[in-house]
Amino acid sequence: MAGHKKHKPIRYDKKKPAGTGAHNAVQNPEPRTGMARAASGEAVRPPSPVQLGLKAGRATLAFDAADTLFFRESRPMEAMGELQSVFPPPMRTLAGAVRTLIGESAAVDWQAYRAEPAHSLRQIIGYDEELGSLSFRGVWLALNGERLYPAPLHLLRKPAPLHLPGEAARIYPLHLDKSPVWCDLGRRVRLPALPEDRHARGARPMEDTWLTREGLARVLAGHLPDPAQLRTADQLFFRESRVGIARDNRRRTVIEGMLYQTRHIRPQPALSIEVDASGLPDSLPNESLVRLGGEGRAARLSVLQKAVDLPAPGAGSGQGIALYLLTPLLMPGGAWLGFARQESGEAGTPTVWTGTLNGIALTLHGAVTGKALRSGGWDMTNQLPRPVTSFVPAGSVFFCTVEGDVQAACEALHDRQIGVQTEYGYGHLAVGPWQDQ
Structure with missing residues (x-):
């Protein structure tokens, strides 16, 4: 174009001294933030604890x-x-x-x-x-915005039959079998068993399934959740x-x-x-x-800034409680938190495990757990792979009886954490009643 003034190309590889009228010079630059100084390689004074006040709650x-x-x-x-x-x-x-x-x-x-x-x-x-x-x-x-919780693994779901459009899906609970068996866990161990209801045939564990708050409230009250209160993986x-x-x-x-x-x-x-x-x-x-x-x-x-509390545990008629694991549990040394196996010499007496959680004496009669959750990852501090660790998966259920006051046991265990590294959220419990059938 006629009359167009041609500028010299800007060179970014060589900087001119300040005050020479460089094309890319900035007059009266704004003070750079700590983020910008850190990105440029400048030394940044670490902030003092006063500058890093903690949020309340x-x-x-x-x-x-x-x-x-x-x-x-x-x-x-x-x-x-x-x-x-x-x-x-x-x-x-x-x-x-x-x-x-x-x-x-x-x-x-x-x-x-x-x-x-x-x-x-x-x-x-x-x-x-x-x-x-x-x-x-x-x-x-x-x-x-509605929080979901892992479905307990002792619950089985049977889909609605395709040939009966009016029928809905059904939920059945596993129970501890009254006929103990000899296995690697002990001589007379009560394993989970299907209910005697013939309609329960074909029901499957609810893996990759979550409960709404209302569904969890029903479980903690000793009832079965409604199928409408379930959320499956393909919905999420x-x-x-x-x-x-x-x-x-x-x-x-x-x-x-x-x-x-x-x-x-x-x-x-x-x-x-x-x-x-x-x-x-x-x-x-x-x-x-x-x-x-x-x-x-x-x-x-x-x-x-919101607080989400668990539903309150329901009141049972006996000494039995069910411990529902809401997050994976990490146990020290592979032992179940210091519980000791008790084998009675009397014929027909089942094997149990006794121990203490949060100051509450418990007798563990049986459990329903999923496959061990294996977790590894990369150690950023030492720049090497993190050792693979086994966790008890969320959704596992432990059936116990309390040696003392059941209400005190619920207060000491409900919405509390057990195991190790609880600061990472592991071992979060919810408590509900358990009727040994």
């Missing part, structure tokens, strides 16, 4: 997926087969995302944080296995298969033949992952974007 953290999520199972990656995704995700993954966000919000220099044992932020988010002032409860799923999320190929980052090419297949989770738009947290700093923003799990999938993290 307990808050709920809601994670909403931006796309799909992937939480790798403990099985190793192999050329053949598909690597599944664990869902709900492990608490360690969510806790790690929260701790990282707190550090980034405080503009922490992670190298200085790792090198300084007395770093002030360690009082808030801890280091390695220690969580500092943080503690979590969960993990929970929430559909349209979808599983999507993905194919990937290994990359040679040095050459910026793919590695021929190194294909792998994973299965991602795509939550329904109304589904959130919730965690109850205590000890959060005031500096934590109310809404943030975080990276979750394998491949660092994006999710929105919202801080909700």
Whole structure:
């Protein structure tokens, strides 16, 4: 174009001294935040404990997926087969995302944080296995803001028959068999058995199923939930298969033949992952974007100031109680929390286990548990794989009798946690009555 003045090209590889009229110079720049200084490599003074005041009470953290999520199972990656995704995700993954966000919000220099044992932020988010002032409860799923709870594994569901459109699905409970058997657990162990109702044939355990609050309230009152109070996995999320190929980052090419297949989770738009947290700093923003799990999938993290309490336990007519496991349980040394097996010499007397939980003397008569939950992951502190650990899965049920006051036992065990590493939310219990049939 005529009269158009041609500017010299801007060169970003060489900086001119200040005051020389460089084209990309900024006059009166704004003071840079700690995040910007940390990103540029400048030394950032760690915030003082005064700047990191703690939020009052307990808050709920809601994670909403931006796309799909992937939480790798403990099985190793192999050329053949598909690597599944664990869902709900492990608490360690969510806790790690929260701790990282707190550090980034405080503009922490992670190298200085790792090198300084007395770093002030360690009082808030801890280091390695220690969580500092943080503690979590969960993990929970929430559909349209309504919290869901894992369905007890002693409940079986029989679908409605296709040839009878008016019939609804039915739910049947397992009970402890009156005829003990000799097995690896003991000489006369009462194992779970189907009810004698002939219509119960064909009923199956409700794996990957959750209860609404009303459904859990009915279970804790000693009743069966209504089928309408169940939420199955296909109502909450979808599983999507993905194919990937290994990359040679040095050459910026793919590695021929190194294909792998994973299965991602795509939550329904109304589904959130919730965690109850205590000890959060005031500096934590109310809404943030975080990276979750394998491949660092994006999710929105919202801080909700709401309190969600469990339904109250129902009153039973005897000394029996059922302990419902709402989150996975981690037990020390593989023993069931110090319970000892009791074998009676009298003929026909079943094997039991006796012990104490939260100061309450209990006799364990039997249990319904699912497959062991295997959890591993990557140790960010030591940069190596985390040892795979076995958990008792959520939904497991333990049938006990109380040696003392049943009401006191309910107060000491309901909405409480047992086992180890309870600060990660493990071992959350709910209590209901148990009638030994």
